[in-house]
Amino acid sequence: METSLLSVIEILVGILLLFGGGELFVQGSVALALLLGVPQLVIGLTVVAMGTSAPELFVSLLSTLQGADDIAVGNVVGSNIFNVLVVLGISAVILPLRVHSRLIRRDVPVLLAVSMAVWGMASAGRVTWQAGLALLTGVVINTIWETRTAREEGPSGGDGDIDSSEAEGGYLPASVKLAAGLGLLVWGSQILVKGATAIALSLGVSETLIGLTIVAAGTSMPELVTSIMAALKGKSDLAIGNVVGSNLLNQLVILGGCAFLSGSRGLSVDPVMVQRDLPIMVATTLALLPIFWTGGVISRKEGILLVGLYGLYLVEQILPLTIPALASPLRSFTIWFVVPALVLLLAFHVWQHSRQLSVQAEPGN
Template sequence: MPDALTFLEIVAGISLLFGGGELFVAGAVALSLLLGIPQIVIGLTVVAFGTSAPELFVSLLSTLQGSSGGDSIAVSNVLGSNIFNVMVVLGASAAITSLRVRSRLVRRDVPLLLAVSMATWAMASSGSFTWVAGLALLTALVITLVWEVRSAREDHEEGLDDIDAEGASTTPVALFKLAVGLALLVVGSQVLIKGAIAAAQTLGVSEAVIGLTIVSAGTSMPELVTSLVAAYRGKADLAIGNVVGSNLLNQLLILGLCALFSGQDGLLVSPELLRRDFPVMVLTTLACLPIFWSGGVINRLEGWLLLGAYGLYLIEQILSSTAAPGIDEFRLFVLVAVLPLVLVFLTWTSLRWMQQRKAAG
């Protein structure tokens, strides 16, 4: 079992990341309000960048350590965070209250996220992200950001009326929050990485498993808190846009930078991540389309369905990392029982929505 110091390092690192992410988001939103950016675009860009900052610092610093363990934490942190964002952040937000989805998410942003997810999976299939792949991801990031800003000017109906102005005080206060949040993110990342690697060594599990579970959940706390608060206050655009935008930035920005600074061998990707976790990330992204499309609302049942799916994912992680005897039976149960039920449910909700639209038309 990990000693008390390792446990305290993990808790302290997550706490510092949580506080730093909160301050960073507050400062970023305050500045964006002064620029008059619509709510959905704030969620997809500014808030998404702020809440993805913990993942960025943890992954980048672990890569700069120059070890294969650092690479495992960097890649698995991105994968785990993206899976956590869709299943837990989006699921918990919908469990609080049904979330209405804007059509632009279904038409543009989710298909873009799906395309990026499949592209990163293809890039990783060689066993590493090279500096060329990193440069390609960063170029795609710039194009995406320009596209979001240009499209925001066309979406005149998406105003700032629903956003609280409480955080938009003055520019010096916003910059101070950004600076303090940035400092906490740097320190928290270093502490969490140290504790996570020590825990992995003590428990005898791989750094990839630690990155997929403890580290990814810890660094995704800002996304979770931001989306839960937004959902509770009735700001579905901010809650959903935060998840979609964070998942885009996790791949384009974080994997891009880590690959660019990973050295001659590139950012190494373990076969286990390629075989299991990349497909899970792509499938969870693909599942967003019928959920978002069916009536334009993510209802509470679908939210609980996403949370239940993450519970199964965690069980599989634990069983596989401990080489438990029932792992094959559990995977068979998920494949022949759970997955078909989920597919039937998604198909049924989509068909019901199409019938309702046909009847209304």
């Protein structure tokens, strides 16, 4: 009992250290980039997005180096599911989020393509170092493309602009923040992985489950807080872009980096994750497209639906451990009722929006 309590405390302390370290890392990185003359657009597309994903990066890399591949992969997959269903869902409940057309045309399709590619790479039960190198190459190509296309399109409203006052104080304060942030990220990730591994062993559950739930939710706190604050300030582009950018970096940089570091052994993937959680990750990304298409706004009702789906996902994860007799009926209910109902709802939503557009396009309207 004392061991379990200590592990829970370690997890909470690790999450707090990761949150504080991520915040300092972003502040220091942005300040240094501004002082060095890096364009604000590039900072937003790279430094800030990477900053909110820093906890996932450090936890997954440390897990890989310690041989805990299930936590490393589960952290990435679980964080991506959490970001779409919970982060976007709660942000939309606070304030309906207006979706920029760029996300529909470019960013979400790219994220969907990468998610499907990752699922394919992991289908054999292992992500090789060659696949990891391909993912890391992909982030370089995407960053160059993102920067060029964004400059060609010009500013999109300024929701995600970086405040130039971040650079006040000079190089020393910025460097101190960056170093302190990195230190807290390393320390927090060590404590979190230790506590999560101990919890998994004491409860007799898999490291995959711990990575998909506790670790994933903990390392996604920066995305959650950033998107909620952006929604409260009416900056919907930042709230949505934070989620899409983080999910893309989670797969290209973090999963790619872990696979590359794994060397010849490759990064092992739990068969359950290949059969269940990776398809769910792809499905949640795919669901964004019809939601984004319908009026270009994520409504409060859609936000509640997203959060509710995450609740169902958690129940489906935990029920086999607590009430095994109900696990099979719940899975059948989800497969044969919930999934078809959601598909029909999204299809009706898209059809209704298309009909409205056709009526508006008729002469005299």
